[in-house]
Amino acid sequence: xxxxxxxxxxxxxxxxxxxxxxxxxPGGSQVPDLVGEAVARTLCAAIANRGVVxxxxxxxxxxxxxxxQAAADLLAAEPxxxxxxxxxxxxxxxxxxxxxxxxxxGDEIVVTRLDHDANIRPWVQAAAAAGATVRWADFDPAxxxxxxxxxxxxxxxxxxxxxxxxxxNLLGTRPDVPAIAAAVHDAGALLYVxxxxxxxxxxxxxxxxxxxxxxxxxxxxxxxxxxxxxxAPALLETLHPDKLLPSTDAVPERFELGTLPYELLxxxxxxxxxxxxxxxxxxxxxxxxxxxxxxxxxHENALLTRLDEGLAAIxxxxxxxxxxxxxxxxxxxxxxxxxxxAVYEHLGTQGVNAPASSFYAIECSRHLGLGDTGAVRAxxxxxxxxxxxxxxxxxxxxxPR
Numbered sequence: 001x002x003x004x005x006x007x008x009x010x011x012x013x014x015x016x017x018x019x020x021x022x023x024x025x026p027g028g029s030q031v032p033d034l035v036g037e038a039v040a041r042t043l044c045a046a047i048a049n050r051g052v053v054x055x056x057x058x059x060x061x062x063x064x065x066x067x068x069q070a071a072a073d074l075l076a077a078e079p080x081x082x083x084x085x086x087x088x089x090x091x092x093x094x095x096x097x098x099x100x101x102x103x104x105x106g107d108e109i110v111v112t113r114l115d116h117d118a119n120i121r122p123w124v125q126a127a128a129a130a131g132a133t134v135r136w137a138d139f140d141p142a143x144x145x146x147x148x149x150x151x152x153x154x155x156x157x158x159x160x161x162x163x164x165x166x167x168x169n170l171l172g173t174r175p176d177v178p179a180i181a182a183a184v185h186d187a188g189a190l191l192y193v194x195x196x197x198x199x200x201x202x203x204x205x206x207x208x209x210x211x212x213x214x215x216x217x218x219x220x221x222x223x224x225x226x227x228x229x230x231x232a233p234a235l236l237e238t239l240h241p242d243k244l245l246p247s248t249d250a251v252p253e254r255f256e257l258g259t260l261p262y263e264l265l266x267x268x269x270x271x272x273x274x275x276x277x278x279x280x281x282x283x284x285x286x287x288x289x290x291x292x293x294x295x296x297x298x299h300e301n302a303l304l305t306r307l308d309e310g311l312a313a314i315x316x317x318x319x320x321x322x323x324x325x326x327x328x329x330x331x332x333x334x335x336x337x338x339x340x341x342a343v344y345e346h347l348g349t350q351g352v353n354a355p356a357s358s359f360y361a362i363e364c365s366r367h368l369g370l371g372d373t374g375a376v377r378a379x380x381x382x383x384x385x386x387x388x389x390x391x392x393x394x395x396x397x398x399x400p401r
């Protein structure tokens with residue numbers, strides 16, 4: 001099915017003036033008009049704490065119900081297992097503390113050096129507080145690949161949890177999560193998957209992945225700034241987070257501390273509906289999402305190939321990871337003899353937004369030999385065009401050496 005990127009771009013007010021080619025989507029995507037309108041409409045409506053007596057209370061309840069269902073459709077999850085929070089980082093800290101209540105001396109958790117620190121440090125710190133041991137899985141710095149065996153070799157009868165990314169936010173690497181999940185479950189442990197960087201680029205089915213917990217961030221897939229975690233309601237029932245005495249103990253609300261941001265939930269629903277309409281389609285929202293995300297993946301992969309081939313043709317450009325392998329449309333690179341920050345700043349003068357950093361994947365950056373400063377990252381998004389890619393390549397060609 002044809003992916004009409006120009007028609008899609010018309011819905012993004014931030015792109016209207018053509019001032020910049022945005023390759024900064026991995027840090028937060030631009031937002032379509034329909035999302036902004038949903039946020040404003042909800043903020044300006046009569047709304048109150050959830051209840052069933054007044055129209056304002058019922059409106060709030062409907063916003064939450066609709067957002068849980070939309071997230072469930074996006075992830076093939078159960079709406080009753082969708083937990084919203086301020087960010088993926090905050091939610092992961094919350095879940096790490098709740099899970100660690102059942103850890104003790106001799107227990108083990110596994111983290112990887114491929115991950116964003118939000119799926120490392122909460123677990124490391126929770127393990128330290130509980131007296132549990134942290135075991136580290138390394139990826140191959142030459143290819144950027146995390147072999148399934150790097151994790152399975154660390155599993156034992158004492159393993160309680162494995163935390164792994166579904167796609168590296170620095171390299172785009174996509175580990176074999178279903179294979180990892182099978183081994184983790186055979187060991188009697190739980191799997192916490194960081195899906196922040198995968199969700200904007202591919203269809204997700206949390207059951208097929210084998211994720212016990214799947215975390216992602218709507219602001220990475222065209223929505224507003226918040227996070228969510230999807231898990232089976234029955235699993236959530238076994239966890240008892242610290243909470244206020246009068247707050248409900250129902251799942252998933254027991255994990256949502258304080259009043260939810262109704263306007264951001266409405267924006268999340270709108271973002272998912274927008275994703276479902278990237279290409280014309282019929283059927284329920286899940287069916288339309290699958291069709292749209294398949295078309296999106298084809299569009300983004302074609303642009304990634306164009307970008308990779310263009311970078312390979314520029315002398316002095318070093319690409320990290322393994323271009324050509326199955327990954328999200330993300331490229332990390334540096335230029336010989338030029339600080340990555342200087343590359344970023346030069347591209348900015350050319351109207352190209354491609355920042356340089358470790359992007360909180362600090363263990364990954366260090367393992368690549370890039371230290372804490374990282375390199376330049378270019379991420380392709382649903383609104384990226386061939387002209388954007390060519391603009392980036394031209395900017396690099398004009399870089400003073």
